[in-house]
Amino acid sequence: MKSILAVLSVVAAIVVLWYAACIPMNIQGVLTEAERAGAEVIPATAKDRRGLNEFGLAARNSFAIPATWSQDRPRLPAPHQVAAELWETTVGKKITSKRSLVYHGWVTLSATLLGFAIGTGLGILLAVGIVHSRVMDMSVMPWAIVSQTIPIIALAPMIIVVLYSVGVQGIIPKAVISAYLSFFPVVVGMVKGLRSPDAMQLDLLQTYNATRSQGFWKLRLPASMPYLFASLKIGIAASLVGAIVGELPTGAVAGLGARLLAGSYYGQTVQIWSALFAAAILAACLVGLLGLIERGVLKRMGIV
Amino acid sequence: MMLVVFALALWLLGWWVNARLAGGPHAGLRAVQLLVPVMFGLTVIGVWELLVRGLQVPLVILPAPSGIAVRFADSLPILWADFVQTILKGALSGYLIGCGAAFLTAIAIDRSDFLRMGLLPVGNFVAALPIVGTAPILVMWFGFDWQSKAAVVVVMVFFPMLVNTVAGLREATAMQRDLMETYAASYWQSFFKLRLPAAMPFVFNGLKISTTLALIGAIVAEFFGSPTVGMGFRISTSVGQLALDMVWAEIVVAALAGTAFYGLVAVIEKAVTFWHPSQRG
Numbered sequence: 001m002k003s004i005l006a007v008l009s010v011v012a013a014i015v016v017l018w019y020a021a022c023i024p025m026n027i028q029g030v031l032t033e034a035e036r037a038g039a040e041v042i043p044a045t046a047k048d049r050r051g052l053n054e055f056g057l058a059a060r061n062s063f064a065i066p067a068t069w070s071q072d073r074p075r076l077p078a079p080h081q082v083a084a085e086l087w088e089t090t091v092g093k094k095i096t097s098k099r100s101l102v103y104h105g106w107v108t109l110s111a112t113l114l115g116f117a118i119g120t121g122l123g124i125l126l127a128v129g130i131v132h133s134r135v136m137d138m139s140v141m142p143w144a145i146v147s148q149t150i151p152i153i154a155l156a157p158m159i160i161v162v163l164y165s166v167g168v169q170g171i172i173p174k175a176v177i178s179a180y181l182s183f184f185p186v187v188v189g190m191v192k193g194l195r196s197p198d199a200m201q202l203d204l205l206q207t208y209n210a211t212r213s214q215g216f217w218k219l220r221l222p223a224s225m226p227y228l229f230a231s232l233k234i235g236i237a238a239s240l241v242g243a244i245v246g247e248l249p250t251g252a253v254a255g256l257g258a259r260l261l262a263g264s265y266y267g268q269t270v271q272i273w274s275a276l277f278a279a280a281i282l283a284a285c286l287v288g289l290l291g292l293i294e295r296g297v298l299k300r301m302g303i304v
Numbered sequence: 305m306m307l308v309v310f311a312l313a314l315w316l317l318g319w320w321v322n323a324r325l326a327g328g329p330h331a332g333l334r335a336v337q338l339l340v341p342v343m344f345g346l347t348v349i350g351v352w353e354l355l356v357r358g359l360q361v362p363l364v365i366l367p368a369p370s371g372i373a374v375r376f377a378d379s380l381p382i383l384w385a386d387f388v389q390t391i392l393k394g395a396l397s398g399y400l401i402g403c404g405a406a407f408l409t410a411i412a413i414d415r416s417d418f419l420r421m422g423l424l425p426v427g428n429f430v431a432a433l434p435i436v437g438t439a440p441i442l443v444m445w446f447g448f449d450w451q452s453k454a455a456v457v458v459v460m461v462f463f464p465m466l467v468n469t470v471a472g473l474r475e476a477t478a479m480q481r482d483l484m485e486t487y488a489a490s491y492w493q494s495f496f497k498l499r500l501p502a503a504m505p506f507v508f509n510g511l512k513i514s515t516t517l518a519l520i521g522a523i524v525a526e527f528f529g530s531p532t533v534g535m536g537f538r539i540s541t542s543v544g545q546l547a548l549d550m551v552w553a554e555i556v557v558a559a560l561a562g563t564a565f566y567g568l569v570a571v572i573e574k575a576v577t578f579w580h581p582s583q584r585g
Contacts, residue, residue, distance in 0.1 A: 002421065003421045003422075003425070006418050006419070006421040006422030007421070007422050007425050007426060008422075009418075009422055010419070010422035010423055010426050011426065014426075075444070075445065134326045134327060134331070135319070135322050135323045135326040135327070135340075137326075138322070138325075138326045138331070138337065138340040138341065139322050139326075139340050139341050139343070139344035140341075140344065141341075142341040143341060143344070143345065146563060148516065149515065149516055149562045149563050149565070149566035149567075150516075150558060150559045150562040150563065151516060151519040151520045151523055151558050151562055153520050153523065153524060154523050154535070154536070154539055154554065154555055154558050155555060157527075157539055157540050157543040157551075158539070158543055158548060158551045158552075158555075160543075161364075161543045161546070162364070162365055162366070162548070165364050165365060165546075166365060233432070237432050237433075237434070240434055241434045241436055244434055244436070244437060245436065245524055245527075248524075248527050248528075256437075260437055260439075260440050261440070261528070263440065264440030264441075264443065264444065264528055264529070267444075269441070269444070272440050272441055273441070275437070276437045276438065276441070279433070279434045279437050280433045280434070280437075283432055283433050283434055284429060284432070284433070287432050
């Protein structure tokens, strides 16, 4: 109860700070508009106002402060503007509409999920191979670890263009990037998990005369579940980033990344922020969903 | 066709040597443990080269390693300028500011249970979000030059670093805190002598996670607008010109920079947390 209160007050503090930040960020634009509309502004011309302290400007033209929260194209939109835009583009539009965030979110989500499924599947397979083959362990594992320190997302534009030039387009290139990004965390986490049974437990199975595959299915695989879920949560967040970044270089027409890019081209800040929040909500839902599945699975296995 | 057969043969040979090394009596030696992955990497590069030549893969799909190496050597000045712009100016300054700010914030909120209980879930939540999405906004605010890239990096590394440091500052056990109490240690004495050293493994974990994030942030932010220099700029324009060997050369730079950055932090970690069980083996 107390922790909920603490979280709520932190969130409230962030919102208050956000509203406060809107004043200095937007005051210049608001004053320019007010001057054009014929209002009395101190100092009178935009040239004189340039370079002046924004807080001082706001204090001297306090009549303009409410307008900083309702500008058309603000440098920093106020929270309620973003919320209104989010509401309007999710609930207010038909989901088939090109301006609906549900539509764009689905384009990104489908690529994310496809890539995540491919990346996770291949990652688990490679981890099984690494655990069972000493050669693979010694040759591949160091590279898998090193690859985590490399910004592989830099490959994204190239993957898109190369796949395009061999005739593959649409959802697949984005899914490939997503798969690539979720692949390595899953490999590293799963190898750790499959190795987590200690010598005592492995010896016990030996005394039962268990075969290798029995040892895998009955001991190693169940023991790896907590590790698998921890890396799945990292992997799905990385997948979503991959799908969003994958939409940037081609100037894609649909998807949350495309909304971000279009918003930044046309100075539609409210649109950028609402796409950003839509991506954040999507990420939170995906990670939360995995957390729920984790709780259910681990509970059924009797681990927690 | 000959080259393709060669490639297959090379692959089998490399695998066979590695299998002998890994299954052999010297598999525990450090030199062998280093040699096997290096052999594997060289085999992959060799097979890549032979396949690209043998199947005559066009440059716009996959350049040969030798082509990438030639391009790398030819455009060293450009690569260096991009490295300075993106890594040294954008990523590194953002990394230092972001990690420093997160570290100080963590120390500040650690004194208040209420703040910690409120900020930790929020921080955990934000750390999982696709923060690269803030790049277009920050580019709009801070202009096209490296300042906006540094700002993206600051936002990206702040929360992972904050969460790790706060967790680390909780690491000292009640027994150890009580001992400091019996010594009549002040808050700051027990902070500097007990809790800060105890937090170091966590702090370095955060620093290591942040190295990769910093590079990602700096490169991706350049896709949204940059001066005509920088690794992200070079990658996106070279892709547009279908000069894939240049793209690969930049990726080599990114890989080297990422590994070196991570390695540097790991070396510092080893020196600072030499007492920790994970560093002693």
